[in-house]
Amino acid sequence: MTLDLLSHLKQMLSAPGLSAYEDPIRDIIAEAWRPLTDELSVSRVGSLHALKRGDGAEPRPKVLLSAHMDAIGLMVTAITDGFLHVTQVGGVDARILPGQLVTVHGRKELPGTVVMPPEFLLPPEVEKGAVPLQYLLVDVGLQPAEVEELVRVGDVVSFAQPPLELTGGAVAGHTLDNRASVAAVTHCLELLQRRKHAWDVWAVASAQEETNFAGAFTSPFAIQPDFAIALDVTFAKGPGSTDWRTVPLGKGVALAWGPNIHPALYEALTKTADELDIPYSPEPAPGMTGTDAAAIQIVQAGIPCLLVSTPLRYMHTPVEMVALKDIQRAGRLIAEFISGLPVDFMQTVEWK
Amino acid sequence: MSSQKQPSMQLTPEIGAQQVELLARLCNAMAVSGDEQEVRQIVLDEIQPYCDQVEVDGLGNVLAMHVGSQAQKVRVMIAAHMDEVGFMLTNDEGEGVFSFETVGGIDPRQLVGKAVIVGREHVPAVIGAKPIHLTTAEERKKALKVEELRIDLGPEGSSKAKVGDRATFATQLEALEPSIRAKALDNRLGVINLIELLRHAPENIDLLAAFTVQEEVGLRGARVAAYRFDPQIGMAIDATPAHDLPAYDVDVENTRYNTKLDHGPAIYLMDGATISDRRLAEWLMQTAEAEGIPYQIRQPNPGGTDAGAIHRARAGVPSISVSVPVRYAHSAASLIRQEDWANTLKLVYHALTRLTPEILS
Numbered sequence: 001m002t003l004d005l006l007s008h009l010k011q012m013l014s015a016p017g018l019s020a021y022e023d024p025i026r027d028i029i030a031e032a033w034r035p036l037t038d039e040l041s042v043s044r045v046g047s048l049h050a051l052k053r054g055d056g057a058e059p060r061p062k063v064l065l066s067a068h069m070d071a072i073g074l075m076v077t078a079i080t081d082g083f084l085h086v087t088q089v090g091g092v093d094a095r096i097l098p099g100q101l102v103t104v105h106g107r108k109e110l111p112g113t114v115v116m117p118p119e120f121l122l123p124p125e126v127e128k129g130a131v132p133l134q135y136l137l138v139d140v141g142l143q144p145a146e147v148e149e150l151v152r153v154g155d156v157v158s159f160a161q162p163p164l165e166l167t168g169g170a171v172a173g174h175t176l177d178n179r180a181s182v183a184a185v186t187h188c189l190e191l192l193q194r195r196k197h198a199w200d201v202w203a204v205a206s207a208q209e210e211t212n213f214a215g216a217f218t219s220p221f222a223i224q225p226d227f228a229i230a231l232d233v234t235f236a237k238g239p240g241s242t243d244w245r246t247v248p249l250g251k252g253v254a255l256a257w258g259p260n261i262h263p264a265l266y267e268a269l270t271k272t273a274d275e276l277d278i279p280y281s282p283e284p285a286p287g288m289t290g291t292d293a294a295a296i297q298i299v300q301a302g303i304p305c306l307l308v309s310t311p312l313r314y315m316h317t318p319v320e321m322v323a324l325k326d327i328q329r330a331g332r333l334i335a336e337f338i339s340g341l342p343v344d345f346m347q348t349v350e351w352k
Numbered sequence: 353m354s355s356q357k358q359p360s361m362q363l364t365p366e367i368g369a370q371q372v373e374l375l376a377r378l379c380n381a382m383a384v385s386g387d388e389q390e391v392r393q394i395v396l397d398e399i400q401p402y403c404d405q406v407e408v409d410g411l412g413n414v415l416a417m418h419v420g421s422q423a424q425k426v427r428v429m430i431a432a433h434m435d436e437v438g439f440m441l442t443n444d445e446g447e448g449v450f451s452f453e454t455v456g457g458i459d460p461r462q463l464v465g466k467a468v469i470v471g472r473e474h475v476p477a478v479i480g481a482k483p484i485h486l487t488t489a490e491e492r493k494k495a496l497k498v499e500e501l502r503i504d505l506g507p508e509g510s511s512k513a514k515v516g517d518r519a520t521f522a523t524q525l526e527a528l529e530p531s532i533r534a535k536a537l538d539n540r541l542g543v544i545n546l547i548e549l550l551r552h553a554p555e556n557i558d559l560l561a562a563f564t565v566q567e568e569v570g571l572r573g574a575r576v577a578a579y580r581f582d583p584q585i586g587m588a589i590d591a592t593p594a595h596d597l598p599a600y601d602v603d604v605e606n607t608r609y610n611t612k613l614d615h616g617p618a619i620y621l622m623d624g625a626t627i628s629d630r631r632l633a634e635w636l637m638q639t640a641e642a643e644g645i646p647y648q649i650r651q652p653n654p655g656g657t658d659a660g661a662i663h664r665a666r667a668g669v670p671s672i673s674v675s676v677p678v679r680y681a682h683s684a685a686s687l688i689r690q691e692d693w694a695n696t697l698k699l700v701y702h703a704l705t706r707l708t709p710e711i712l713s
Binding site for chain 1: 476
């Protein structure tokens with residue numbers, strides 16, 4: 001199963017799927033989830049919904065698992081002499097861009113490279129420092145006339161760094177934020193094949209998290225879950241990142257605690273983790289989490305939320321890094337938690 | 353080492369699928385200055401059948417000789433450096449995280465967020481960056497320095513690498529008609545062109561081929577190779593930057609492009625290390641014009657090639673350089689036009705076939 005999960009993850013890391021352009025990644029996830037669920041559909045904004053029915057009496061309670069599938073990237077804003085000017089889709093630190101391999105999704109897919117012009121072609125105030133995105137260019141290696149024919153303003157540009165298997169079961173690549181969590185949901189659905197669960201499980205690969213939470217605001221409205229678990233990645237300790245906002249890599253999942261999280265649900269989830277010896281780090285989230293949970297919580301009359309995160313180094317670079325076993329832990333913890341949910345669980349969830 | 357020489361191919365060398373495949377092997381190999389073994393081995397395997405004599409000298413240069421069959425020959429040394437810029441691991445910080453130093457001239461802004469390979473086993477690793485979410489707008493205006501970056505091999509990386517290991521970018525060559533994108537095109541293009549020249553060596557010269565080491569850290573291999581060969585004429589074949597991009601202010605003309613893609617081989621008249629011999633410059637330009645090969649004059653600029661060491665060897669060697677124009681040299685992904693590569697090889701080959709001792713009189 002480990003091997004399958006790794007190849008599933010690597011397949012997702014090799015696919016584009018920028019916010020609002022999720023079709024390629026959605027197709028891959030649908031393929032993986034189809035045999036594991038009872039119903040698949042696509043929401044009005046492009047999120048993938050998968051229902052795995054529980055065995056409780058109808059009407060059954062519903063839990064929503066939300067893992068966003070969209071990627072950050074770039075979009076073409078102008079073309080000069082065959083070179084593309086670009087802007088960002090989602091949060092991109094321009095300092096990671098010079099020399100990055102990308103795919104330009106023009107009238108056909110064009111391999112390209114983000115390039116930093118030589119200093120004498122840059123304004124004097126930036127020539128030695130970080131070069132802002134507005135001065136970076138994309139070179140697709142074609143003659144200018146051909147570029148004009150194949151690329152238009154508004155075409156999206158995705159990262160093309162192939163996934164890497166590193167030592168100690170670590171995996172690196174672009175868009176592990178948040179395909180790592182999609183893999184965790186897949187793993188959870190797989191485990192639930194062999195576990196009884198009274199509740200209906202709605203697995204959602206949500207759209208547009210990186211830009212405007214369009215998926216996270218709309219899927220819960222359509223599904224109307226009793227509570228929701230958002231799955232995302234969080235900052236792992238590593239070079240340049242050591243403060244309280246970071247958790248260790250490969251040493252367990254992170255369970256967020258703060259205003260986005262329902263305290264009684266948190267207590268129930270950590271109890272499951274403790275009982276099963278699944279390692280986790282409590283993750284203080286004193287404000288908004290910047291995840292689907294922040295949106296889901298305020299849909300309709302309000303939805304109690306949990307947030308389970310996979311620790312990840314170098315977030316929003318094309319060499320994001322996670323430990324495969326943390327993904328498995330996230331999937332297993334949620335599967336165990338769901339299979340242990342009594343039908344009347346929500347009646348026990350109280351403010352105290 | 354010596355070997356039974358095969359007759360050289362008399363046809364003009366051309367660039368085809370076989371050459372692109374060899375260039376891919378050369379570019380994907382790692383040969384950071386001081387540890388050129390991977391490329392040296394490929395070179396030795398490729399050239400052995402076509403040489404009268406091949407040796408590896410004390411610094412690791414591959415020195416190969418093809419003796420022409422005609423009388424009245426000129427002894428021409430052609431140098432192509434095998435080494436590339438890269439990194440050396442400097443400190444093991446535990447759990448697969450290493451600090452590193454750059455080898456050769458690399459702008460640290462090219463390093464952030466890149467996949468790299470470490471050591472002879474090409475162990476995959478990454479150079480990460482602090483997440484944008486944890487940085488301030490003020491921080492993001494400052495370029496990251498090498499000392500702020502780390503090479504990360506994953507949690508068990510310390511068993512797979514050690515201090516002193518070399519590393520380089522992990523980019524694999526891709527032929528993107530009409531271009532080629534790869535790391536280390538500077539100077540595997542020179543290496544493959546020199547291999548092709550040995551395979552098609554003209555009989556009117558003694559071709560003294562030096563596949564040199566340590567160019568990127570001070571032209572050190574070429575200096576001793578030139579002493580050893582004692583040539584009458586020296587030529588470096590290399591790759592030179594094409595800064596042919598638009599300026600940020602589109603109304604400003606880019607007058608410092610150095611070279612431009614699609615304009616053919618770049619002939620040097622002056623760089624930071626060498627003023628080319630004028631007789632040799634005339635010889636190359638006349639050849640290009642006679643053969644209908646496009647060429648450009650590399651803008652006189654700083655920078656240098658192995659010619660900088662060769663022309664001052666012994667009592668002096670009239671020297672020149674010819675380069676393939678390359679965008680984004682010394683980065684993870686440099687770019688050339690296949691046509692410029694083919695024309696560079698063609699120009700040097702035809703120039704050699706026209707060479708007579710009179711050029712130096």
